[in-house]
Amino acid sequence: MNAKINLRESIKAKLSQLSLPVYEDQSYQIAQQLYQTEEWNTATTVAITVSKAPEVDTFQIIRKGWEQGKRIVIPKCEPKSKHLDFRELKRFSELESVYYGLLEPIVNKTISVTPDRIDLVVVPGLAFSKNGYRLGFGGGYYDRFLANYQGKTVSLAFNEQIVNDIPVESHDIPVHKIILSEGVVSIGN
Template sequence: MEEKKQLRISMKSNLEKLSFPLYEDLSYRIAGQLFKDEDWLEAKSIGITISRAPEVDTLQIIRKAWELGKQVAIPKCNPRTRELVFRTFTRFSELEMVYSGLYEPIVSMTKEVTSDDLDLLIVPGLAFTRKGFRLGFGGGYYDRYLGENKAQTISLAFTQQLVAKLPVESHDLPVSKIITEEEVIVCEC
């Protein structure tokens, strides 16, 4: 656990050094790679988070999904059970700020989307290996959700988020692909 904690601190610190213009440029390039990916093109419904810096910007991705007529669902976290529930998302006015400055769907304005109803899940993280393992933000929400998910999984990452190895535990599940500004990595899952 201590190794993961130190890696989180180090990666956050490195990412926070990205200038705003570079952050936007890299995020735009990653989105461009995603928009050409077969899993994106085929997906009718997408699960994705509302990003906040220094995560890869997802707002442009959400807008593009809407333009293409894709259903977008965003997660609502339950801090007591540490579980995620995805909910429909059709307008930015359906968001509210919750703990830690995160934006989540307003329950009264959105509907639950089951994991079976998602074709593609964009999985956030701080660090990634080429085998698809990821270091999350420490809550374990996605680790639990990935166990019940059947959708294709993609993580978006800046190249500097790729690491040679991560401490992997038995409950850690890899994503299928990682898309950076330079490449699409099909993971050896």
């Protein structure tokens, strides 16, 4: 476990060094790469988190999805069951700040969407290996969700988040692609 904690701290420290102009520029370049993928272009329903710095900025991606007529669903964490409830977001005012300042859908303003209706999940993470494994933020929510999810998965990452090795456990599931500012890393499944 300590290896994961140390890796989380080192990546957070690297990301905290990114200036706002670099952060915005890299986030924009990563978004442009995402829009060129088949996964994005064929998806009608996209699951994505609302970013919190220093994660890649997803506000622009959510807006682009709306502009393109995609259904955007945002996860609501259920702490008791440790499950994710993806809910359709039609405007940013349907969000509220909950645990750790994370923005989540307001339940009585949004509707739940079942995993089988989701074409693409943009999986968050703090660090990624070139073989698609990720180090999450420690809650295990996405590992549980991905265990039964059949659709496509991608992750967005700054170069600082790519590492040679991530401690992998039996329940860890790699994503299909990692989207970087200068290109896409496809993971052979």
